[in-house]
Amino acid sequence: MNFAVLQFPGSNCDQDVVHVLRNVCGHSARLLWHKDTSLGNADAVIVPGGFSYGDYLRTGAIARFSPVMQAVQAFAAQGGLVLGICNGFQILCEAGLLPGALIRNRSLQFRCEHVFLQTLTTDSPFTNQVPAGKLLRIPVAHGEGCYFADPETLAGMRTRGQVLWKYVDAQGEPTQDANPNGSIENIAGVCNERRNVAGLMPHPERASEDILGCADGRLIFDSLIHALQPGKSAVAA
Amino acid sequence: MKAKIIITPKKAVLDPQGKTVQNALAHMGYADVGAVHVGKYLEIELTGSDREAARRHVDEACHKILSNPVIEDYRFEIEG
Numbered sequence: 188m189n190f191a192v193l194q195f196p197g198s199n200c201d202q203d204v205v206h207v208l209r210n211v212c213g214h215s216a217r218l219l220w221h222k223d224t225s226l227g228n229a230d231a232v233i234v235p236g237g238f239s240y241g242d243y244l245r246t247g248a249i250a251r252f253s254p255v256m257q258a259v260q261a262f263a264a265q266g267g268l269v270l271g272i273c274n275g276f277q278i279l280c281e282a283g284l285l286p287g288a289l290i291r292n293r294s295l296q297f298r299c300e301h302v303f304l305q306t307l308t309t310d311s312p313f314t315n316q317v318p319a320g321k322l323l324r325i326p327v328a329h330g331e332g333c334y335f336a337d338p339e340t341l342a343g344m345r346t347r348g349q350v351l352w353k354y355v356d357a358q359g360e361p362t363q364d365a366n367p368n369g370s371i372e373n374i375a376g377v378c379n380e381r382r383n384v385a386g387l388m389p390h391p392e393r394a395s396e397d398i399l400g401c402a403d404g405r406l407i408f409d410s411l412i413h414a415l416q417p418g419k420s421a422v423a424a
Numbered sequence: 425m426k427a428k429i430i431i432t433p434k435k436a437v438l439d440p441q442g443k444t445v446q447n448a449l450a451h452m453g454y455a456d457v458g459a460v461h462v463g464k465y466l467e468i469e470l471t472g473s474d475r476e477a478a479r480r481h482v483d484e485a486c487h488k489i490l491s492n493p494v495i496e497d498y499r500f501e502i503e504g
Contacts, residue, residue, distance in 0.1 A: 288494040293440050
């Protein structure tokens with residue numbers, strides 16, 4: 188598979204994502220600069236973490252209007268798979284590709300720690316390889332990861348199974364203590380209605396090899412790769 | 425002309441900064457302080473002379489990029 192990994196001024200997880208896709212998963216990945224206007228032959232796009240444009244104005248607000256994001260908008264509109272991680276999640280929300288918004292952590296603290304994630308549905312190109320009941324142990328590192336959506340939007344998302352991951356404790360309970368940022372309903376990651384665009388605050392690329400203490404994050408990349416296999420329709424038409 | 429724009433968090437959205445400032449003010453002894461909301465203030469210098477066009481453009485920019493309508497409200501005035 189050919190992955191495109193976006194690079195904005197201030198991205199800092201781009202190389203980690205490329206490393207995992209190339210050296211751990213064995214697929215092709217190339218970096219695209221924010222001024223690029225084409226995604227080339229990309230089968231999927233990863234919008235990585237960092238502090239694009241210094242987080243000026245709001246996280247993701249400036250990146251969303253960059254030339255490469257116009258290409259991502261068109262790609263997503265055609266059903267192309269797009270995954271946003273951390274700042275990438277913030278950018279996709281700002282771009283309107285995902286519902287809701289990410290605001291300052293309720294504690295006002297930058298939180299950098301491992302969390303447990305419950306995968307709410309395996310019915311998505313981002314979760315299909317996660318074994319039923321398995322909790323993912325993946326690190327977060329953010330100051331603005333508190334997910335917000337108005338009650339009406341949230342109700343629709345729940346009905347359509349758009350909440351993909353929630354913060355839980357080691358027993359799988361979505362407690363307040365397990366929630367690193369005060370996110371509404373402990374939401375850690377969501378997808379769009381069409382299920383071809385997803386975002387999450389935790390960093391799967393920082394937990395995709397045993398040498399890093401945990402390889403659970405790889406299940407998310409493996410899910411994408413599985414969804415892109417020839418003969419598989421990544422997204423229902 | 426100059427646009428003066430104020431952006432505030434929507435009432436339904438958590439405002440941990442506002443809450444923290446409110447607590448600090450209470451600790452300092454300002455007993456009469458209620459809810460605090462922390463927002464943003466922007467000034468934009470405008471080079472055109474058509475006031476209505478300026479108003480339209482600023483409103484559009486506020487909606488598209490300067491604020492996020494999911495979590496923020498905005499208001500502005502055109503001066504000069």
